[in-house]
Amino acid sequence: MLTLLHNAFVCTGLPGGFYPDGAILIRGSKIVWIGNRADMPPQPEPITYEDLGGRVVIPGLINTHAHGGLSTHRCSCDDGDLFQWAAGLAPHTSHLTVEDNRRGCYLAIMDMVRNGITTACDCTRYGAGVFADVATEIGMRSLSGALANSPELRKTGRPNWPLALDETTEAMELHKGNGLARFYLGGHSPYSCTGDLLKEVRREADRLDLPFVIHLAENRRENQQTLEQYGATPTGWLEQLGILDERSVLAHCVWMDEADMDILARRGSGVAHNPASNAKLASGVAPVPAMRKRGIPVGLGTDSTLSNNCLDLFQEMKLSVLLQRVTSLDGFIMNAEDAFTMATIEGAHVLSWDSEIGSLEAGKEADLVILNLSHPLGLTAERVLSDVVYHAGPQHVQAVMVAGRMIFRDGQLLLVDEPAIRTAIHEYYATH
Ligand SMILES: [Zn+2]
Structure with missing residues (x-):
C-alpha cells in the first residue's frame, strides 16, 4: 500500500532540495518517490492520499x-x-x-x-x-x-x-x-x-x-x-x-x-x-x-x-x-x-546512520516532521530555512512520522497514553 503526502512545502535537507508543491510517496517504512506533485510518475498500485494543507515538511x-x-x-x-x-x-x-x-x-x-x-x-x-x-x-x-x-x-x-x-x-x-x-x-x-x-x-x-x-x-x-x-x-x-x-x-x-x-x-x-x-x-x-x-x-x-x-x-x-x-x-x-x-x-x-536517515530521499526511511509554518510574504526556500532555524520551535510541530508511521499528531502522541504515563511518574515521585 502506498501513501502520498501531498500539498506540502518539502525541504529534503539536501542542498537546493526544496519542492514548493511537494509530495512524498511512502511504502512501508520507506520513501519511494519525492518531488513536485506534477512530476510524479503514474503509480500502478492504489494510493492513500494525505493532504498536508500547504504545511512544511522537513527531515526528522x-x-x-x-x-x-x-x-x-x-x-x-x-x-x-x-x-x-x-x-x-x-x-x-x-x-x-x-x-x-x-x-x-x-x-x-x-x-x-x-x-x-x-x-x-x-x-x-x-x-x-x-x-x-x-x-x-x-x-x-x-x-x-x-x-x-x-x-x-x-x-x-x-x-x-x-x-x-x-x-x-x-x-x-x-x-x-x-x-x-x-x-x-x-x-x-x-x-x-x-x-x-x-x-x-x-x-x-x-x-x-x-x-x-x-x-x-x-x-x-x-x-x-x-x-x-x-x-x-x-x-x-x-x-x-x-x-x-x-x-x-x-x-x-x-x-x-x-x-x-x-x-x-x-x-x-x-x-x-x-x-x-x-x-x-x-x-x-x-x-x-x-x-x-x-x-x-x-x-x-x-x-x-x-x-x-x-x-x-x-x-x-x-x-x-x-x-x-x-x-x-x-x-x-x-x-x-x-x-x-x-x-x-x-x-x-x-551516528553512522546517514545511508538510511537524515534527509528525505527515495530509498531512505520516511522519518519526517510536518511544521505549521506560514510566512506573510509566502514560503520560499530561503524563508523556510530561515524560519526553521531562527523562528520555529516545538509549537510549530504539527506531526511527526518515523519509519512511515505517524507517532505524533495535533498535540498527541499516537502510540502511548502520554497523560497517563506523566501522571504515573508524578505519583511515583510524590510517594518515594
Ligand atoms: Zn553527556
Missing part, C-alpha cells in the same frame, strides 16, 4: 547526544561549571536505579518527539537498553548504550563495566530485527576512564561491530588534567590509545587545538555539538566552523535536561549559529543552512 531532527534517564531530575542543579555542577548533582542522581532511568526516558522521549526529534543517541550509566525499549514503544528511533567508567576514577555509584557490555548484548538480542533500535558501546570520558578500560571497551565495540561513544574535551580543566597526567590533550591521548575512527561519536569537543582537529579529520570521527549545555556549564563554544572546514561531521545534541534544560533542537540550531557569531564577531561565520544540515543529515552521518 537528529539528537546526537542525550541522557534521557536523567529527565526526572531536571533543575536539581543549575549552576557551576562542569565539575562543580557534577558535584552538586551527585547527591540527587548517583543513587538512581534502572527504573528511575526508565521513567526519565519516558519523559525525555515524549518531549523529544513533541520537539520534532525522530532519532536520538542516548547515554546512561546503568540500563543500556532502557532508552531503546521506551523509544521503540513511543515510535522513535534510537542509538542507545551505557558509558563505562573506572571505579577508581569515578567514585560515586557502583561500577558499570562489564555490566554495560552484558546489558548491551542482551538489549541487542531483545531488539533483533527492530529497525528503530541500534546500540553502541562507550566510555564516559578521558577523566573517568583508565586507558586500559577505554581500550577494552573499544575492542568489544569492534568485536560487536558497534559505534563507540565518549565525552571529549568538554571543559578546560579536563584538558589541563589530561595534559598533566598523560602529557597529551584528551584527543591526543585517545589517539595514542587507538580509540578513534569513523564510528566514534565524540560529545562536546569544545577545547580542541589545531592538532586535535587534525586527528579527528584524519580518523573520520564525528562530533556531537551541544551549544546550550556548553554555554550553561560555562564550558565554552566548540570550534564548529574550524572542525567542519576540515570535513569533520558535526551533529547537534541537547545533552540532558540537567544541563540544558529542554530537549529542543530548534533552540540548538539557533544557538549554534548565534554563539559562533557572538564569539567571532563575524556575522557570516555560520548560517541557517549550516545549522539545519547539522541537525539532520550531518547528525545522521555522526
Whole structure:
C-alpha cells in the first residue's frame, strides 16, 4: 500500500532540495518517490492520499547526544561549571536505579518527539537498553548504550563495566530485527576512564561491530588534567590509545587545538555539538566552523535536561549559529543552512546512520516532521530555512512520522497514553 503526502512545502535537507508543491510517496517504512506533485510518475498500485494543507515538511531532527534517564531530575542543579555542577548533582542522581532511568526516558522521549526529534543517541550509566525499549514503544528511533567508567576514577555509584557490555548484548538480542533500535558501546570520558578500560571497551565495540561513544574535551580543566597526567590533550591521548575512527561519536569537543582537529579529520570521527549545555556549564563554544572546514561531521545534541534544560533542537540550531557569531564577531561565520544540515543529515552521518536517515530521499526511511509554518510574504526556500532555524520551535510541530508511521499528531502522541504515563511518574515521585 502506498501513501502520498501531498500539498506540502518539502525541504529534503539536501542542498537546493526544496519542492514548493511537494509530495512524498511512502511504502512501508520507506520513501519511494519525492518531488513536485506534477512530476510524479503514474503509480500502478492504489494510493492513500494525505493532504498536508500547504504545511512544511522537513527531515526528522537528529539528537546526537542525550541522557534521557536523567529527565526526572531536571533543575536539581543549575549552576557551576562542569565539575562543580557534577558535584552538586551527585547527591540527587548517583543513587538512581534502572527504573528511575526508565521513567526519565519516558519523559525525555515524549518531549523529544513533541520537539520534532525522530532519532536520538542516548547515554546512561546503568540500563543500556532502557532508552531503546521506551523509544521503540513511543515510535522513535534510537542509538542507545551505557558509558563505562573506572571505579577508581569515578567514585560515586557502583561500577558499570562489564555490566554495560552484558546489558548491551542482551538489549541487542531483545531488539533483533527492530529497525528503530541500534546500540553502541562507550566510555564516559578521558577523566573517568583508565586507558586500559577505554581500550577494552573499544575492542568489544569492534568485536560487536558497534559505534563507540565518549565525552571529549568538554571543559578546560579536563584538558589541563589530561595534559598533566598523560602529557597529551584528551584527543591526543585517545589517539595514542587507538580509540578513534569513523564510528566514534565524540560529545562536546569544545577545547580542541589545531592538532586535535587534525586527528579527528584524519580518523573520520564525528562530533556531537551541544551549544546550550556548553554555554550553561560555562564550558565554552566548540570550534564548529574550524572542525567542519576540515570535513569533520558535526551533529547537534541537547545533552540532558540537567544541563540544558529542554530537549529542543530548534533552540540548538539557533544557538549554534548565534554563539559562533557572538564569539567571532563575524556575522557570516555560520548560517541557517549550516545549522539545519547539522541537525539532520550531518547528525545522521555522526551516528553512522546517514545511508538510511537524515534527509528525505527515495530509498531512505520516511522519518519526517510536518511544521505549521506560514510566512506573510509566502514560503520560499530561503524563508523556510530561515524560519526553521531562527523562528520555529516545538509549537510549530504539527506531526511527526518515523519509519512511515505517524507517532505524533495535533498535540498527541499516537502510540502511548502520554497523560497517563506523566501522571504515573508524578505519583511515583510524590510517594518515594
Ligand atoms: Zn553527556
